[in-house]
Amino acid sequence: MLAYIIRRMGQSALVLLIVGLVAFSMFRFVGDPIDNMLGQERTAEDIERLREQLGLDQPFAVQYFRFLEGAVQGNFGVSYRQGRPVSEILLERAPATLELAAVSGILAIVFGIALGVFTAIRRNGFTANFIMSASLIGVSLPTFLIGILLIYIFSVELGWLPSFGRGETVDIGGWSTGFLTESGLKALILPAITLGLYQMTLIMRLVRSEMLEVLRQDYIRFARARGLKDRAINFRHALKNTMVPVITVIGLQLGAIIAFAIITETVFQWPGVGLLFINAIQFVDIPVMAAYLMLISVMFVGINLIVDILYFFIDPRLRVDRAGGH
């Protein structure tokens, strides 16, 4: 088993290295950062000097190697745009993204499961059918549009919620949180709904179909025959058994929520790492782009690694196959 885990980790490291290599080979197509860094009155000589200083005159493989050299020592370089260490900027921006992702994740799970169960139990009711049709909007409308729509309804027309930003934040030991202020909480609502809507509808539809499947099983029928209360059947017996695939999907969607935050953060000017990445692309801020892409791929590779290892524990067949069985 140890050999299996080590092999998986080796593969993960390889994937990371390849992601980095592809990223660095693409940076040249994003554009040239030099013009953004120098003013209107720069000369060709200034351009060459700065290019050399930043190591941009080197082939991308060399640039990549230098990045890796720094990265293994925990040094992600200095942002071209802000002139500050990238790790410092990422740490500063991470709380905003993580809080947003956490809130939208919880919203998606709680409402997704609740609505999924509801629509499964009242499968022919008007409300359930309405919810099912409405959920199509969540699946099909792009995040960008939903965000703009919410801003226009709740900020511009009704004036209830702020249209952008994070509101007031409180700094606790380097972690800036928006949970402790009224404006911070208000500012969370729209972006969290925008970001979580897709995941919510996904979970809801999944829970519904799993529930319908389970409710057809014999043991449910017997439970009814025993005269158990509907509530006990639905929530204690049926729901529990639908959760296995749901939890797997939730785990995989966790990464997606953080990665998809880019769009939501841009629409709401939410000061997280996704917005940082978009700004970095506009400015061709290579150190920031590289660090962000590596961070996201580490996250995805990490989640997949954990899932793989969990499978190893859960699924005995996997072990037999590896042992060279049938």
Add this chain to the structure above:
Amino acid sequence: MSRALTIAALIAALAPAVQAEEFTWAETTDPQTMDPHAVNSAAVLGFLNNVYEGLVRRDKDMTIEPALATAWEPIGDGEGWRFTLREGVTFHDGSAFTAEDVLFSYQRASNEASDTRSWFAPVSEVVVVDDYTVDIMTSAPNPIFPGSIANWMIMDSGWAEANNATLPDKESGNYATLNTNGTGAFRVTAREPGLRTVLEPFDGWWGEVEHNITRAELTPIQNPATAVAALLSGDVDFINPVPIQDVARLQQDDDVEVIQGIEARVIMLGFPHEADALKFSSETTDTNPFADVRVRQAVAHAINVPAILQTIMRGNAEEVAQLVSPAMQGYSPALAARPAYDPDQARALLAEAGYPDGFSFGLKCPNDRYLNDESVCQAVTGMLAQVGLRATLDAMPVQNYWPELRADNYDMYLLGWSPGTFDAEHPIRFLAATPNEEKRLGSWNFGGYSNARVDELLPQIQSELDDATRQAMLDEVAMTLQDEMAYVPMYVQPLVWGTRSNISMTQRPDNFFILRWVTVN
């Protein structure tokens, strides 16, 4: 302990804000540094004009007026300029402003590490005469020098030395990248790059206070739709810029006002004067038709600028025939007329030049640099096609655009130019002078336009002290550039700001937002 802290923070955050004239505004780009000498860009200098001050500054109508210097006069026959400094001025940290700070700021701003170095190319030496008198010596007479240093901001020498920031550090940053200590009307009280920057009035400011702001906050909002929504909902009091397509809608809203003006930026088409052949033509591969002045004139006659302004700019821009807008010093009023829109004449000129059936070529264009730049290029492509000039449009983000132009990968290109000195000499130096690395001339003259008479007149313009003689030379250059159609200037880009209607402010043509002219009613 930590709970007590949390509760204290909570109370502080929830406590009602002091009744005050708070002002929030949003711009597309965050100033990338707080160091006034590190980056020469409008976003940085515009913002820092509220915090730092120069010896001179620009008034509401762009005229030069005293700031940290109360008076200035030429020395001798133009060997330099003597500046008399304002007494009793203090920096935000309380230290006094003296001639030493001017000398220090000159050394800092003209250093190789500084992006503002080119401003001091004419300067040979800075001499401290006494605590409140400074002589800035120039290698040649320089009549426009005071006007060219309006954005040269003075930093406190003691503060910079104490914080290890005697030179700007663009690559890795230093204390001055995040902190400020100027003499201006506002001081920076909080700075979170990319998130928000907070300004509060400086009580010890020397000038007369016109504003009524007690606290101002700048938030960058990149997405234009979000910015417009923030303005409409009252979350911000001012946005810059307003997208052209939203102007009409905002004008209908009673709570919001749109302030429009003309920016200093002239949008023009450029040509590959030096190239031997077209690079993107399917049939004309051995000659360069644009080297023929008649072809360039045909381009000018083929473009219907009023139509572009009417449709794409929705009537928010002004056409122009020179490399500078009429608001600039040294503009030539006699040469105001653009070549008339006349496709027949364009066809005739092309036939005369030997291209009766026109030719195909490549037009390069940025798609995120100037207002509606790609749409303008599309319109230009369509108009040129009507006279047989078949352009293949290649539009790209600006980060990819400049490298393409530097590598000469174009047959025609779009360029916008805003003269940093607000003088007609500026575009001549950068766009019309023969490129010369050593003399730092023609650094944006991608096409390599070269005219011996223009090159001869430029140094004379730079050193001529008599206004009439200088203007005559500027007129001659403008006339030459028009006759030779070195560039095809099209229009001056509009400036569109949006505010809540309880705000009054002044819009300056350089697109600098000056906080001390803002009143919240």
